[in-house]
Amino acid sequence: MELNEIIKDAPNDVTIVESIVITHSKLKKYEKILCSISGGSDSDVLIDLCQKYEEAKKITYAFFDTGLEFKATKEHLIFLEKKYGIHIERIRAIKPIPLCCKEYGQPFLSKQVSEWISRLQAHNFQWEDEGLEILLEKYPNCRAALRWWCNDFEKSDSGRESSFNIAYNQYLKEFMIQNPPKFKISNKCCYFAKKKVANKFKKDGKFDLNIYGVRKSEGGARRSAYKTCFTSNGEEGDEYRPIFWYLSETKKVYEEHYNIVNSKCYSEYGLKRTGCAGCPYGKNFEEELQSMKKNEPQLFAAVNNIFADSYEYTREYRNFVKQKRDNNR
Numbered sequence: 412m413e414l415n416e417i418i419k420d421a422p423n424d425v426t427i428v429e430s431i432v433i434t435h436s437k438l439k440k441y442e443k444i445l446c447s448i449s450g451g452s453d454s455d456v457l458i459d460l461c462q463k464y465e466e467a468k469k470i471t472y473a474f475f476d477t478g479l480e481f482k483a484t485k486e487h488l489i490f491l492e493k494k495y496g497i498h499i500e501r502i503r504a505i506k507p508i509p510l511c512c513k514e515y516g517q518p519f520l521s522k523q524v525s526e527w528i529s530r531l532q533a534h535n536f537q538w539e540d541e542g543l544e545i546l547l548e549k550y551p552n553c554r555a556a557l558r559w560w561c562n563d564f565e566k567s568d569s570g571r572e573s574s575f576n577i578a579y580n581q582y583l584k585e586f587m588i589q590n591p592p593k594f595k596i597s598n599k600c601c602y603f604a605k606k607k608v609a610n611k612f613k614k615d616g617k618f619d620l621n622i623y624g625v626r627k628s629e630g631g632a633r634r635s636a637y638k639t640c641f642t643s644n645g646e647e648g649d650e651y652r653p654i655f656w657y658l659s660e661t662k663k664v665y666e667e668h669y670n671i672v673n674s675k676c677y678s679e680y681g682l683k684r685t686g687c688a689g690c691p692y693g694k695n696f697e698e699e700l701q702s703m704k705k706n707e708p709q710l711f712a713a714v715n716n717i718f719a720d721s722y723e724y725t726r727e728y729r730n731f732v733k734q735k736r737d738n739n740r
């Protein structure tokens with residue numbers, strides 16, 4: 412279909428029309444394009460947007476399999492392949508998540524928090540409530556993590572706590588002093604199961620454009636690092652985020668207009684996100700576990716085994732916060 416016909420057929424929404432026009436020009440301009448697919452609802456819109464054009468044949472679609480994927484996601488990939496007549500490469504993790512967790516430790520709370528805790532654990536930190544200078548003497552070469560522990564970063568002008576301070580997570584320091592972690596914590600599984608494998612695939616493929624289904628309104632560190640839908644990276648290959656400016660409402664308009672079908676994770680399991688099943692970073696991991704128990708019991712058993720300590724520690728922390736808040740009322 413020609414661009415003007417696609418626009419004529421598009422919903423009456425400026426953001427969507429702009430994304431159609433820009434995607435068209437990017438697909439025309441670049442020759443070797445990688446599009447990362449997660450099987451989630453954002454990537455459903457992404458594929459549909461790209462597949463409107465003849466030039467979509469320049470795209471290699473890739474799904475990075477972390478080893479903890481819902482069966483429903485894998486089935487959905489097959490559905491997408493049939494629907495659009497495409498092939499999606501399945502790329503396996505360099506080290507699957509279960510192995511990473513065993514070797515380096517389990518993820519806890521967030522990527523950043525896990526990083527600081529793992530550094531402190533590597534220095535055999537004893538979770539003591541001392542000032543920065545004293546701790547720096549006792550644990551040299553661990554400055555950044557100790558600054559986090561000691562809340563050494565300034566608050567913002569509006570009085571907001573810095574995300575580089577432990578106080579960014581309310582009562583976490585008090586909790587950890589009273590309940591030091593008895594298991595290894597690490598954010599390495601993201602690195603080995605996702606980042607490293609994706610970087611290697613990109614490098615080996617020498618793609619000149621990398622397309623991601625990232626939306627600014629979703630928040631998160633990765634998204635706030637981007638200012639626009641495009642990043643020029645020179646030889647490493649440019650990056651384009653076609654649905655960067657889509658709000659949830661924009662996405663809904665797109666989905667309804669083009670009859671987008673999401674995976675069963677959304678329509679049957681009632682999940683709000685996909686990705687690594689049961690990741691302890693998820694705010695709603697408890698709800699996710701309940702749904703998994705009912706719909707994918709084998710996966711439920713697996714994640715409870717892999718992330719057992721992290722789930723337990725997170726539950727203890729959440730109870731601790733609740734009690735503190737109740738006492739302060």
Ligand code: SF4
Nearest residue numbers: 518600601604687690
């Ligand atoms: S998203 Fe969670 S489970 Fe998946 S690799 Fe990262 S930390 Fe591990």
